[in-house]
Amino acid sequence: MGLLSMQRNLVLTLTGPDRIGIVENVTGLLVARDGNVEISRMARLGGEFAMLMLVSVPAEQVAGLESDLERLAAQGYKVTTTQARQTHAEAHPGWLPYRIEVHGADHEGIIQEVARYLSHRGINIESMDSETTPAPISGVPLFTMTAEVAVPPDLADQGWEAGLEELSSHLNLEIRVVAMR
Amino acid sequence: MGLLSMQRNLVLTLTGPDRIGIVENVTGLLVARDGNVEISRMARLGGEFAMLMLVSVPAEQVAGLESDLERLAAQGYKVTTTQARQTHAEAHPGWLPYRIEVHGADHEGIIQEVARYLSHRGINIESMDSETTPAPISGVPLFTMTAEVAVPPDLADQGWEAGLEELSSHLNLEIRVVAMR
Numbered sequence: 001m002g003l004l005s006m007q008r009n010l011v012l013t014l015t016g017p018d019r020i021g022i023v024e025n026v027t028g029l030l031v032a033r034d035g036n037v038e039i040s041r042m043a044r045l046g047g048e049f050a051m052l053m054l055v056s057v058p059a060e061q062v063a064g065l066e067s068d069l070e071r072l073a074a075q076g077y078k079v080t081t082t083q084a085r086q087t088h089a090e091a092h093p094g095w096l097p098y099r100i101e102v103h104g105a106d107h108e109g110i111i112q113e114v115a116r117y118l119s120h121r122g123i124n125i126e127s128m129d130s131e132t133t134p135a136p137i138s139g140v141p142l143f144t145m146t147a148e149v150a151v152p153p154d155l156a157d158q159g160w161e162a163g164l165e166e167l168s169s170h171l172n173l174e175i176r177v178v179a180m181r
Numbered sequence: 182m183g184l185l186s187m188q189r190n191l192v193l194t195l196t197g198p199d200r201i202g203i204v205e206n207v208t209g210l211l212v213a214r215d216g217n218v219e220i221s222r223m224a225r226l227g228g229e230f231a232m233l234m235l236v237s238v239p240a241e242q243v244a245g246l247e248s249d250l251e252r253l254a255a256q257g258y259k260v261t262t263t264q265a266r267q268t269h270a271e272a273h274p275g276w277l278p279y280r281i282e283v284h285g286a287d288h289e290g291i292i293q294e295v296a297r298y299l300s301h302r303g304i305n306i307e308s309m310d311s312e313t314t315p316a317p318i319s320g321v322p323l324f325t326m327t328a329e330v331a332v333p334p335d336l337a338d339q340g341w342e343a344g345l346e347e348l349s350s351h352l353n354l355e356i357r358v359v360a361m362r
Binding site: 009011013015016017018020021022023024027028030031034035036037038039040041042043044045046047048050051052053054078080082084085106107108109111112115116118119122123124125126127128129130131132 | 190192194196197199201202203204205208209211212215216217218219220221222223224225226227228229231232233235259261263265266287288289290292293296297299300303304305306307308309310311312313
């Protein structure tokens, strides 16, 4: 664990039975290998517990960590690890960050329609969270989504947001776009 | 796709190369199988793109969807699917929801320490997000975490939060606990 040891970045996913202590268990395996959680997203999803993490770990501990994690398979957990190609470098230097917020009645395909609109303009999705929750009184499913995107510099002042407004009235959604800096 | 077809809930994870269009691609496979995204968490993590989703899909489409997703392996994506045992039922009826917010200097093991504190009291983590970001001027890594937890009813008014304050001064963190309803 010397300061000079090379760090590797791993993307880790885990899905399996929800039980008290699973987060302590998995992060304990990381700490024992001198690993650090850089970014995490975890949630109970329909009775399963799922984790998504970017972890940094000394290069010489990667194989050991992977075998520690594989042992969780015996407890019913599906685990994947992927060595990340880039570390913390921006994938798109000079691209402009925007946040997109979407609210409305849930129906199949909303995420795909928004994602298609963005990809056809060369806009990259940096992160995206969505929920479907029943409305307080009616119980009608409501959809909310927040995405952070990177917009190519030559597109930034070309009114790319206008088409999202058209899409929002077509899909009967409320869509808000906010420049992040 | 009749209204009477049984719905299945699947937890889906995907990790692989970040490229424009990957979200459209994966959600397009779901829509083609009459699937709906109930909850999603997606992020670019160190050059990789990672997705975590709870999807509902007609029972007769599950096998087809799984084989559609397996085909993404040829493009370098690691995919797991898990049939969720429970649907939308609360895992812990009557337990009380709290939000825990943590801010401070990053060091290995913060998540494990907080998770251990909670699991030893029988408190369940419903969701947890964390980030490590460099501080604006000093560049020192800062840690932020937000967790939603379910507290057993007999523990709720027993001052379980007090121990977290002790933990926060021990770890030199700011920890805030908010009852959610």
